[in-house]
Amino acid sequence: MHKASRRTAGRPGNERILDAAEQLFARRGFYGVSLRDITREAGVDVALVGYHFGGKRELFTAVFERRAAVLNRERLELLEQVRRRALPGRPTLEAVVAAFTQPLFDRSTRGGPGWKSYFALVAYVNNSPEFGPLMMTRHFDPLVGKFIAGLRAALPDCPPREIYWGYQFLTGALTLTFAETGRIDALSGGLCRATDLESVHERLSPYVAAGFRALCGRSLARAPQPRARPALPRRRRP
Amino acid sequence: MHKASRRTAGRPGNERILDAAEQLFARRGFYGVSLRDITREAGVDVALVGYHFGGKRELFTAVFERRAAVLNRERLELLEQVRRRALPGRPTLEAVVAAFTQPLFDRSTRGGPGWKSYFALVAYVNNSPEFGPLMMTRHFDPLVGKFIAGLRAALPDCPPREIYWGYQFLTGALTLTFAETGRIDALSGGLCRATDLESVHERLSPYVAAGFRALCGRSLARAPQPRARPALPRRRRP
DNA sequence: GCTGTCATTCAACAAGTGTTGAGAATATAT
DNA sequence: ATATATTCTCAACACTTGTTGAATGACAGC
Numbered sequence: 001m002h003k004a005s006r007r008t009a010g011r012p013g014n015e016r017i018l019d020a021a022e023q024l025f026a027r028r029g030f031y032g033v034s035l036r037d038i039t040r041e042a043g044v045d046v047a048l049v050g051y052h053f054g055g056k057r058e059l060f061t062a063v064f065e066r067r068a069a070v071l072n073r074e075r076l077e078l079l080e081q082v083r084r085r086a087l088p089g090r091p092t093l094e095a096v097v098a099a100f101t102q103p104l105f106d107r108s109t110r111g112g113p114g115w116k117s118y119f120a121l122v123a124y125v126n127n128s129p130e131f132g133p134l135m136m137t138r139h140f141d142p143l144v145g146k147f148i149a150g151l152r153a154a155l156p157d158c159p160p161r162e163i164y165w166g167y168q169f170l171t172g173a174l175t176l177t178f179a180e181t182g183r184i185d186a187l188s189g190g191l192c193r194a195t196d197l198e199s200v201h202e203r204l205s206p207y208v209a210a211g212f213r214a215l216c217g218r219s220l221a222r223a224p225q226p227r228a229r230p231a232l233p234r235r236r237r238p
Numbered sequence: 239m240h241k242a243s244r245r246t247a248g249r250p251g252n253e254r255i256l257d258a259a260e261q262l263f264a265r266r267g268f269y270g271v272s273l274r275d276i277t278r279e280a281g282v283d284v285a286l287v288g289y290h291f292g293g294k295r296e297l298f299t300a301v302f303e304r305r306a307a308v309l310n311r312e313r314l315e316l317l318e319q320v321r322r323r324a325l326p327g328r329p330t331l332e333a334v335v336a337a338f339t340q341p342l343f344d345r346s347t348r349g350g351p352g353w354k355s356y357f358a359l360v361a362y363v364n365n366s367p368e369f370g371p372l373m374m375t376r377h378f379d380p381l382v383g384k385f386i387a388g389l390r391a392a393l394p395d396c397p398p399r400e401i402y403w404g405y406q407f408l409t410g411a412l413t414l415t416f417a418e419t420g421r422i423d424a425l426s427g428g429l430c431r432a433t434d435l436e437s438v439h440e441r442l443s444p445y446v447a448a449g450f451r452a453l454c455g456r457s458l459a460r461a462p463q464p465r466a467r468p469a470l471p472r473r474r475r476p
Numbered sequence: 477g478c479t480g481t482c483a484t485t486c487a488a489c490a491a492g493t494g495t496t497g498a499g500a501a502t503a504t505a506t
Numbered sequence: 507a508t509a510t511a512t513t514c515t516c517a518a519c520a521c522t523t524g525t526t527g528a529a530t531g532a533c534a535g536c
Binding site: 026027028029030031032120123124126127129130132133137145160161162165170171175176177179181183184185187192200204207209210211212213214215218 | 405
């Protein structure tokens with residue numbers, strides 16, 4: 001045995017590779033990690049990547065896919081549970097949002113370090129112009145569609161456009177949270193900690209629920225904006 | 239002249255490099271771009287990077303710094319304008335938020351392609367566990383501190399913790415928006431377009447303003463959550 | 477015209493990249 | 507025990523990476 005971490009020691013090589021790749025890709029992105037970084041961490045020869053996965057790209061998507069199905073099944077169950085409990089009425093907006101986010105927080109805090117890395121990886125992918133549209137769409141769109149249907153059921157008079165925008169803001173907040181960059185720690189002088197997902201979880205669904213409701217009622221009372229400034233000149237040397 | 243794009247043709251080499259690096263770093267991150275990619279795009283020799291900037295890392299931070307000062311000055315002016323206009327009262331929450339975000343939308347839509355790349359780059363940096371805390375903190379914390387002071391002035395009874403968390407959600411939404419991954423296009427079936435920053439701008443400040451208010455009143459009426467599930471077992475093969 | 481400074485190019489470096497074919501080790505089945 | 511897959515290692519491949527020192531061009535001041 002080489003330098004494989006204690007946690008992944010006794011497992012077969014392909015899983016050791018997946019674990020190491022998950023951790024490293026999450027920290028430094030696809031290009032920031034070499035296959036040798038990964039196999040060194042896994043205590044395995046470089047060529048094993050080619051044997052099990054084909055190439056670096058395929059390894060990346062294998063890491064991404066591994067936990068996606070588990071996660072989506074769990075989220076879907078929760079979503080239907082929320083809907084069932086509310087019968088014969090409609091579920092509250094907060095409950096729908098929490099069904100979407102709760103599995104993320106649960107797995108990240110109590111699912112072990114692999115899950116924590118995984119969510120950071122999803123955050124990376126979601127923000128990447130290169131990988132985002134391809135990989136997120138392929139693996140998460142079916143679930144997201146059902147989630148959005150749930151939002152529409154909870155907000156029957158809201159125009160769909162507003163719901164999609166509200167969903168984007170929600171995803172953005174989630175993404176930054178699970179990236180756990182630690183910036184909020186420095187910014188708040190230690191008052192908030194990026195790793196304190198409990199606190200985020202408590203606050204996220206009230207926050208976005210209120211946001212959704214504000215978007216839906218937006219046509220009536222538009223909030224005042226600062227006065228528009230004159231168009232910016234397109235200087236060639238800004 | 240080599241392959242330099244029309245737009246950057248007549249400019250000195252260091253600025254051509256900055257422009258090309260800005261565009262490429264924004265698209266594929268720090269590690270996804272080689273110095274040769276950059277200098278080829280700029281129509282310049284590789285060694286010129288070392289001469290002007292020292293190395294790849296320094297080039298990266300130079301790109302990041304170039305527009306930060308301009309941007310922050312503009313945002314600060316707008317923030318103080320909002321405060322001044324509201325005297326002798328306090329500014330509304332929506333106005334404070336808009337002062338923070340408006341320069342971003344203005345520059346991104348009317349500032350030319352360099353600015354658009356720049357905001358995508360900031361989105362990349364903000365979500366990166368590696369670069370985020372260092373670079374964001376160094377270049378944006380002073381302004382963000384003043385912005386948060388503005389939020390506290392607009393929400394005098396809100397505990398600071400709630401404001402910091404609310405700010406994180408706001409930043410996350412902003413970040414994903416400026417990454418312009420295009421995922422929302424596919425998801426919404428064309429109903430929303432990631433490049434349509436006007437629509438985002440209209441919606442973001444009402445959304446987050448409502449979110450902030452919800453966080454501040456949170457202690458009284460907590461929203462109902464789905465029932466807590468039994469603790470997840472730490473399976474070794476999830 | 478000469479000189480010195482700045483900007484740029486050329487050429488090469490050692491180190492690291494992903495990938496691949498041949499072979500050893502290990503497990504599984506008969 | 508032997509045959510057969512499966513899993514893994516070794517060694518090398520062609521290529522790209524960031525960096526650097528020497529040489530060349532441009533161009534001002536005198």
